[in-house]
Amino acid sequence: MIPFLDLNEVNAPYLKAIEEASLRVVRSGWYILGNELKSFENAFANYCNAAYCVGVANGLDAITLILMAYEFPEDSEVIVPANTYIASVLPVAYLGFRPIFVEPDPFTMLLDPERIAEKISSKTRAVIAVDLYGRSCEMEPIMKLARQHGLKVITDAAQAHGAIYNNKKTGSIADATAFSFYPTKNLGALGDAGAITTSDEALAEKIRYLRNYGSLVRYKNDYQGVNSRLDEIQAAILNVKLPFLDLENDRRRAIAARYLSEIQLENLILPPADRINDDAWHLFVIRHPNRSGLIAYLDANGIQTNVHYPLPIHKQQAFREFYDMHLPITERIHEEVISLPLNGVLTDEEVIYIIQTVNQFDYQQ
Numbered sequence: 350m351i352p353f354l355d356l357n358e359v360n361a362p363y364l365k366a367i368e369e370a371s372l373r374v375v376r377s378g379w380y381i382l383g384n385e386l387k388s389f390e391n392a393f394a395n396y397c398n399a400a401y402c403v404g405v406a407n408g409l410d411a412i413t414l415i416l417m418a419y420e421f422p423e424d425s426e427v428i429v430p431a432n433t434y435i436a437s438v439l440p441v442a443y444l445g446f447r448p449i450f451v452e453p454d455p456f457t458m459l460l461d462p463e464r465i466a467e468k469i470s471s472k473t474r475a476v477i478a479v480d481l482y483g484r485s486c487e488m489e490p491i492m493k494l495a496r497q498h499g500l501k502v503i504t505d506a507a508q509a510h511g512a513i514y515n516n517k518k519t520g521s522i523a524d525a526t527a528f529s530f531y532p533t534k535n536l537g538a539l540g541d542a543g544a545i546t547t548s549d550e551a552l553a554e555k556i557r558y559l560r561n562y563g564s565l566v567r568y569k570n571d572y573q574g575v576n577s578r579l580d581e582i583q584a585a586i587l588n589v590k591l592p593f594l595d596l597e598n599d600r601r602r603a604i605a606a607r608y609l610s611e612i613q614l615e616n617l618i619l620p621p622a623d624r625i626n627d628d629a630w631h632l633f634v635i636r637h638p639n640r641s642g643l644i645a646y647l648d649a650n651g652i653q654t655n656v657h658y659p660l661p662i663h664k665q666q667a668f669r670e671f672y673d674m675h676l677p678i679t680e681r682i683h684e685e686v687i688s689l690p691l692n693g694v695l696t697d698e699e700v701i702y703i704i705q706t707v708n709q710f711d712y713q714q
């Protein structure tokens with residue numbers, strides 16, 4: 350069986366360095382907010398071409414802390430893509446704001462800049478642009494529109510470390526960008542971890558307070574913060590893996606390029622091929638009207654797939670107040686998407702086998 354993602358294999362080349370780094374932290378006696386975190390924050394800010402990076406506990410908290418730091422009024426609305434992972438939207442609801450769902454571009458499946466303007470009201474304060482599957486949103490029109498209406502732009506780049514848009518790295522474009530280093534991500538820790546990048550000094554400073562109970566000096570609390578810190582062991586592991594992120598992404602790009610040029614199957618829709626070397630290819634998401642048939646066929650032929658995601662947010666029990674919303678593009682995407690294995694440890698033989706197997710799928714199956 351070709352697994353969708355084997356984390357043992359992904360981390361194998363780094364194992365020795367990870368063991369050494371972890372042991373160094375264990376022996377240091379300093380486990381929270383120390384030098385490993387400082388050095389990762391500097392390195393990741395540098396990697397993203399952002400002025401500041403603040404490490405936090407996970408990607409969900411990264412989005413939450415950005416929204417908290419902006420201190421929007423209570424009845425604020427935040428524009429969110431309807432096609433995304435639920436973690437992009439939970440922070441909006443958690444803080445008492447109203448998520449305003451926007452249908453995606455049917456081709457890229459990402460937030461459609463053309464559909465944002467009609468959703469802006471006097472209560473709108475921010476747009477969350479999610480670089481889903483590893484591809485940057487169309488940031489130029491999104492930033493332009495946001496500037497015209499005085500809105501903040503937050504990028505959720507949990508899936509897009511190293512993605513590029515118009516020669517700029519994700520993490521350096523929006524007002525603030527949230528990253529997750531969940532173990533399956535392009536840059537994955539061995540536990541939960543996240544970060545925020547921004548070029549707004551005041552915002553970075555405020556998030557440093559908020560992630561630590563609202564405090565920078567022990568027992569002096571300037572804000573009502575939370576506990577959301579990226580611990581030293583995870584930071585040390587990320588310090589080991591970050592220097593290889595571009596190499597890992599290049600391997601993903603090479604595999605994506607092969608899939609895009611060699612997968613040929615009637616009724617199958619491939620992801621956009623216009624930015625092969627700029628997208629981070631966290632996921633390779635194809636669409637097929639007979640999804641269950643294709644998944645069962647691939648499984649029977651030893652290829653494990655995944656669905657990102659099977660049920661849209663507005664159809665989830667957690668967001669039942671939005672259940673009656675009609676979002677046909679989003680709903681159709683959720684019925685048709687399949688993620689093929691795509692990661693840095695797939696061999697050429699496996700890639701060829703996946704291509705040949707997909708190409709031989711019989712629609713009637």
Ligand SMILES: Cc1ncc(COP(=O)(O)O)c(C=O)c1O
Nearest residue numbers: 407408409434436437507529531
């Ligand atoms: C698009 C997106 N946003 C946010 C998150 C949340 O990240 P985390 O799991 O680190 O909280 C994830 C990943 O889980 C994600 O894929």
